């Protein structure tokens with residue numbers, strides 16, 4: 186089936202998932218929506234993030250996607266079940282795949298989880314990890330400043346290093362050997378996080394794990410694209426495309442060609458948005 190895969194995030198973070206999708210599923214087209222006008226989601230209420238998640242999903246469906254990847258842990262934590270119940274296409278989130286990988290990898294039976302305030306407060310990772318193995322100890326903390334640092338592209342900046350040391354210090358006493366990057370923005374800061382936590386701790390990129398789930402669903406449901414067709418990647422943002430392109434390209438390691446601005450409005454913007462190529 187040659188329809189595209191839809192992916193959304195609050196901003197640039199979901200590109201960490203697109204990167205894995207594009208390298209594992211070369212025949213699949215992708216429509217990405219980064220809600221750059223409303224980022225961050227992680228400090229917003231459950232009700233607001235749920236509304237955004239529904240709007241973003243409807244926007245992607247308008248573009249004919251065959252499967253939706255919620256490339257945002259915050260939206261996955263608060264809205265995944267409702268999205269899966271409400272739409273006919275498969276909807277894949279970040280939490281379960283990340284939790285499964287963490288349980289598989291930990292030897293000390295002690296896993297750390299970092300994410301946005303909303304994700305950590307939802308306890309979704311703890312629930313998912315304990316559903317896999319109740320004996321695994323979890324230690325979690327929100328790291329909200331990582332999101333603007335990633336959006337700013339400060340991937341090897343002394344300020345990001347200092348923030349990472351401050352946030353991750355408390356994990357040292359928890360004896361963890363696996364740390365889940367429970368926010369799709371965080372892999373952008375992977376090197377800094379690894380240095381701050383120490384080389385002995387394995388980092389789990391939930392987005393990378395979720396791509397394995399996407400691959401399985403496409404196969405099982407007969408949704409895979411037939412090879413040899415046109416493959417495209419279209420990127421939509423709700424604000425400031427210049428910055429998204431600059432940082433996104435650096436991160437994806439390839440040019441972002443099809444970038445379109447979808448302006449917000451006071452009615453659900455996806456319904457009457459005038460799209461503008463930029």
Ligand code: DGL
Nearest residue numbers: 198225226227258259369
């Ligand atoms: N990248 C998102 C996540 O995985 C959200 C970051 C934010 O908007 O706060 O949670």
